Amino acid sequence: MGKKDLISITDFSKEEYLKIMELSQKFEENPSQSLLKGKVIATLFFEPSTRTRLSFESAISRLGGKIIGFSDSNSSSVSKGETLHDTIKMVSNYADMIIMRHPMEGSARYAAEVSDVPVINAGDGANQHPSQTLLDMYSIMKTQGRLDDLNLFLVGDLKYGRTVHSLLMALSQFKNPIFNFVAPPELAMPDEYKLFLEQKGIRYFEHLEFNDIINQADIIYMTRVQKERFIDPVEYEKVKNIYILKNDMLANTKPNVKILHPLPRINEIHTNVDSNPKAYYFTQARNGVFTRMAIISHLLNLQ
Amino acid sequence: MLKQLNVSAIKDGTVIDHIPTKALFKVVQILKLDEFNNMVTFGNNLDSKVMGTKAIIKIANRYFEDEEVNKIALVAPNAKLNIIRNYEVVEKRVVQIPEQVNGIVRCFNPKCITNAENVSTKFQIISDKPIEMKCYYCEKITYENEIKIK
Ligand SMILES: Nc1ncnc2c1ncn2[C@@H]1O[C@H](COP(=O)(O)OP(=O)(O)O)[C@@H](O)[C@H]1O
Numbered sequence: 389m390g391k392k393d394l395i396s397i398t399d400f401s402k403e404e405y406l407k408i409m410e411l412s413q414k415f416e417e418n419p420s421q422s423l424l425k426g427k428v429i430a431t432l433f434f435e436p437s438t439r440t441r442l443s444f445e446s447a448i449s450r451l452g453g454k455i456i457g458f459s460d461s462n463s464s465s466v467s468k469g470e471t472l473h474d475t476i477k478m479v480s481n482y483a484d485m486i487i488m489r490h491p492m493e494g495s496a497r498y499a500a501e502v503s504d505v506p507v508i509n510a511g512d513g514a515n516q517h518p519s520q521t522l523l524d525m526y527s528i529m530k531t532q533g534r535l536d537d538l539n540l541f542l543v544g545d546l547k548y549g550r551t552v553h554s555l556l557m558a559l560s561q562f563k564n565p566i567f568n569f570v571a572p573p574e575l576a577m578p579d580e581y582k583l584f585l586e587q588k589g590i591r592y593f594e595h596l597e598f599n600d601i602i603n604q605a606d607i608i609y610m611t612r613v614q615k616e617r618f619i620d621p622v623e624y625e626k627v628k629n630i631y632i633l634k635n636d637m638l639a640n641t642k643p644n645v646k647i648l649h650p651l652p653r654i655n656e657i658h659t660n661v662d663s664n665p666k667a668y669y670f671t672q673a674r675n676g677v678f679t680r681m682a683i684i685s686h687l688l689n690l691q
Numbered sequence: 692m693l694k695q696l697n698v699s700a701i702k703d704g705t706v707i708d709h710i711p712t713k714a715l716f717k718v719v720q721i722l723k724l725d726e727f728n729n730m731v732t733f734g735n736n737l738d739s740k741v742m743g744t745k746a747i748i749k750i751a752n753r754y755f756e757d758e759e760v761n762k763i764a765l766v767a768p769n770a771k772l773n774i775i776r777n778y779e780v781v782e783k784r785v786v787q788i789p790e791q792v793n794g795i796v797r798c799f800n801p802k803c804i805t806n807a808e809n810v811s812t813k814f815q816i817i818s819d820k821p822i823e824m825k826c827y828y829c830e831k832i833t834y835e836n837e838i839k840i841k
């Protein structure tokens with residue numbers, strides 16, 4: 389085989405996570421690189437996603453590479469009925485790497501099997517989006533100086549939110565994490581993840597509210613509570629109000645605490661938090677460019 | 692002792708016994724018995740002391756490798772294979788759920804790529820009782836009661 393892909397966060401070892409952190413920092417210090425000189429990277433977005441696509445394309449450009457691809461399936465051969473198999477076969481003849489987003493779950497794993505060049509999954513339906521997790525980790529590393537011994541608050545939709553599941557899996561590789569799950573019963577962390585933590589002897593606590601306890605947090609990871617998950621709109625209204633993070637709630641939090649959010653935010657973080665130095669979500673998005681530079685150069689073995 | 696057989700006797704071959712009645716045609720599909728030229732006889736809704744009713748399949752002049760026959764464990768975990776030589780049962784075998792299942796079963800997730808495109812499924816068995824199989828592609832779990840043959 390010899391080729392390496394990034395499809396799920398668990399495809400990487402702890403050593404690789406650390407290598408990505410180190411490379412991200414290196415690229416942040418010096419974002420103008422020529423490691424991808426003479427190389428062509430395909431960004432295939434079968435489903436539109438402006439944020440993720442631009443972040444990857446910025447990363448490729450900063451590495452000195454060229455970009456081919458499409459940003460929605462209307463402008464691609466898919467609209468002519470070509471299968472994913474054939475599109476990937478064709479593109480892997482044209483590019484040195486494929487970065488793809490596709491609405492079907494498992495599409496990225498399948499593309500990696502079909503392709504002769506490395507594949508990065510930039511989101512396969514509700515399944516995996518590993519570069520998001522790595523940029524979350526880099527944001528944590530950068531602001532806390534470590535990935536061990538952290539008290540992490542995961543807030544909001546912990547049932548369907550893939551970002552919190554992937555982050556939990558990745559951080560469970562590090563020493564002594566404490567997870568605090570804040571979610572309504574309808575959106576609680578699934579049993580399989582709690583069982584996984586129990587088997588690894590990792591402490592976690594479940595809460596319905598977080599106002600009185602966030603002072604313990606090193607990281608507050610907010611997610612969007614999706615209205616469409618609720619059958620009863622009254623239930624949604626109740627829950628929505630509990631999970632709005634407001635600036636005054638941060639008054640007695642630790643000085644090192646940072647608020648993360650995978651974005652887009654709807655109303656779960658009040659805009660009055662934005663100017664607080666503990667708000668980190670916009671910098672977190674910026675970090676994504678350096679993390680993606682790191683992922684690309686790691687998979688292509690460019691150092 | 693004289694035994695009355697519900698389905699006629701074979702001289703040599705394999706008798707697959709203790710198949711749940713619901714699973715008979717799935718077993719036929721998995722073993723591709725519809726493509727066989729050998730004599731194959733079926734009995735369904737037969738009385739069984741253990742199962743209430745059961746199905747049975749008799750295949751003349753055909754013996755199976757473990758790997759081939761273990762696939763039916765997904766739908767008939769208690770099936771027994773009776774190896775018949777010269778009208779006598781000379782060996783009895785049970786089926787074992789394999790660790791990996793390729794092809795055969797459809798992924799239960801409607802949004803899985805294997806249901807959209809012509810991709811052969813691959814599952815890792817993460818539990819045998821009840822059966823839970825994790826899709827290699829979409830990473831979702833298909834449970835025993837959701838198993839559909841592809
Ligand atoms: N020669 C044969 N031809 C066809 N079926 C047979 C033959 N001998 C046994 N069987 C069937 O194989 C199964 C196992 O047979 P046997 O070991 O005698 O009974 P059991 O396991 O039920 O005590 C039974 O369903 C029986 O009907």
Ligand SMILES: [Mg+2]
């Ligand atoms: Mg019997």
Ligand SMILES: [Zn+2]
Binds near residue numbers: 799800804826
């Ligand atoms: Zn699947």
